[in-house]
Amino acid sequence: MFESLQERLGSILNGLTGRGALSEADVSAALREVRRALLEADVALEVVRSFTDKVREKAVGAAVLKSIKPGQMVVKIVHDELVDMLGAEGVAIDLNAPAPVVIMMVGLQGSGKTTTSAKIAKRLTERQNKKVLMASLDTRRPAAQEQLRQLGEQVKVATLPVIAGQNPVDIAKRAVQAAKLGGHDVVILDTAGRTHIDEPLMVEMADIKKVSSPHEILLVADSLTGQDAVNLAKSFDERVGITGLVLTRMDGDGRGGAALSMRAVTGKPIKLIGTGEKMDGLEEFHPKRIADRILGMGDIVSLVEKAAENIDAEQAAAMAKKMQSGKFDLNDLAQQLQQMSKMGGMGGIMGMMPGMGKMKDQMAAAGLDDKMFGRQLAIISSMTKAERANPDILKHSRKKRIAAGSGTDAAEINKLLKMHRGMADMMKAMGGKGKGGGLMRGMMGGLASKMGLGGLGGGMMPGGMGGMPDLSKMDPKQLEALQKQAQAAGLGGMKGLPGGLPGGGLPGLPGGMKLPGLGGGGGLPGLGKKK
Incomplete structure (x- = not known):
């Protein structure tokens, strides 16, 4: 974005x-x-x-x-x-009201209301342990109610049973009553949209608001519509009264006009942003972090949070131990590529590292992008168990079979094997020094010369990386201080890339795993939440 x-x-x-x-x-x-x-x-x-x-x-x-x-x-x-x-400070969804707290989702047809409703329900259930009920009030769009029911099953959140012939206002009443009887903490009302703002739509929204008394009215707007999204927010706020905004498809918006305009024009906070089709593709909107990203200062805190959410601590510790012994096969490489994808892919990770956003074009020109990693995963998936564990057995006939199975060619397979050998050698050398590996540093450093970027993953980003405290035990003020250090590095290096974050920079991920390009060194024990 x-x-x-x-x-x-x-x-x-x-x-x-x-x-x-x-x-x-x-x-x-x-x-x-x-x-x-x-x-x-x-x-x-x-x-x-x-x-x-x-x-x-x-x-x-x-x-x-x-x-x-x-x-x-x-x-x-x-x-x-x-x-x-x-907006100065991020504003979360307000649940400070007697249960069930009613959240009313409004917006035009196609803005992503139904998907966003399910994402919010998932977030409230998993992160805040809330019991949520979703109800579809869209009786016009074919299969809209069935869509919400299926999404409810996907995110394991209850949906209001459909009664044929009920109008949206009656459904809203029934949803609030069912939430009270069922002991739900939150009820999300997914209202109908139109292709444009019209009087019947606004009357319907006002009637639903009257019978359900929502604590939050969230306008869901497609960020790609730019100025139209701002006008939409003004119209809904004047007629219905919105409490906050959710911008969808932010991952596809390279301009950002809607996000930069809506808070200033409406005075309403942007509470959440949608960053993908998957049910976990929803982020809280932090104005300071967004400003940091726009000015190329990175977003270290968000990067650490993503690591905390996506890194399996036990798996990372096992991988680090394996790397220290100098063992690194294609199963390990595939696992790391998948982990990078979960954290937003190469582009997403680089965009959150101070001073590194401007490298995206250079990396793309060198062929180092998420598409390349996707092809590499396809190649590895087309191999047998024995081939992944021992790449040395891959001769011409096997490569021909793998190329056919993965839709690639022998040249790409050879590139993958060459990269793997280089990283395996680096893992072995670093393991011998007791440094604990550092796959991502190896991956980035090994391709630096190809991109003409010198010491990427080595001299350019800080090596060592030890001496940082466990971020999972740091309070918000300490995390903020870390971000200020990162900002200082980003500002100081605006003519080029920062020569290193102050104080040794960020440590690695749990058990010695590394973020791309962040060098070797200590871990972030306790960050991984999954068991």
Whole structure:
């Protein structure tokens, strides 16, 4: 998300940080480019105007222009104003009301209301241990109620049984009553949408609100619609009164205009963002973290949280022990590729690492992307158990069979085997020193020369990585301090890539597993929640 805006703003602000001194004319010229970049990202004109005016007012004073590092001061001002535009603090779904708490989902047809309802239900059930009931109020769209029932089965959340002939208002009444009788903590009402806003739709929403008394009214909007999403939010808020926003398809929105405009225009917080079709593709919206990503400062805290959610601690410890003994077969490689995919793939992980977002194009040009990893997984899946455990037995006839089974060719199989041998050698060498492996560092470092990036995974990102405390035991203030360190590294390295995070940077994942490019060293014991 925000790829195009991140690239444009990064280029503009690099020009400022690269100078020893700044004049008022320099700042004005840069802000003209910032204004153009925001408008091209489909940010509302009134929001762009307000944003650039505030930045100019703070950036042209003597305290900034005559400071030791004026360019970095301007970048900080831009960052702070971005955070302010996005809402300063993240706002979670409010469940502070007598049970059952009613959450009413509204929006146009096709915005993703039904899928988002199921994602929220899953999140509340698994993370907050809430008993949730979902009810479909969409009697117009064919199979809408059946769709919610099937999603309910998928996420293991109860859905209100369908009674033929009931209208949406009656279903809403019955859902609230059923939630009370069933001892549910939350009831989610998935309302019907239209292809456009019309009077009957708004009347229906108002009637449902009247009989169900929702504590939260969440507008689900497709982020790809840009300015239209902002106008939609204003219309729903004026007629029904929304309490928050959920932006879907954020993973496909390289511009980000809707996210940057909606909070500023409506005054309503963006509470959640949808980042994929899978039921776990939903994230809380943290304005500060989003601003960090947009300015290429990374998002270390979110990266650590993703690791905590997706890393199996016992499996990671076993893998680290295996690597220390110098054993590393194709089963291990497949496992690591799958783990990277769960954490958002190469692009998602790189986007959360300070200063690394700008490397995506270079990596894609070198063929190092999620599609390549997908092909490699297909190749490994086409092998027999014996071949995965002992790649040395792969001769011409076997490679021919594997290529046919995976839809690839012998050249790609040879590339995979060469990469595996290089990483296995590195694992063995590092294991001999007691460093505990570091697969991802090996993967990134081994391809660095191919991309012309020098010490990627080695000298460019900090090696060692030891000496960090267990992040799972750190309180929010300590985590925030870690993020500030990462930001400082990102700001300091805006002309290029940061030479290393202060204080040794991030440690590895549990039991010595590593994030891509983050070097070798200590682990994050206790991060993995799965058993």
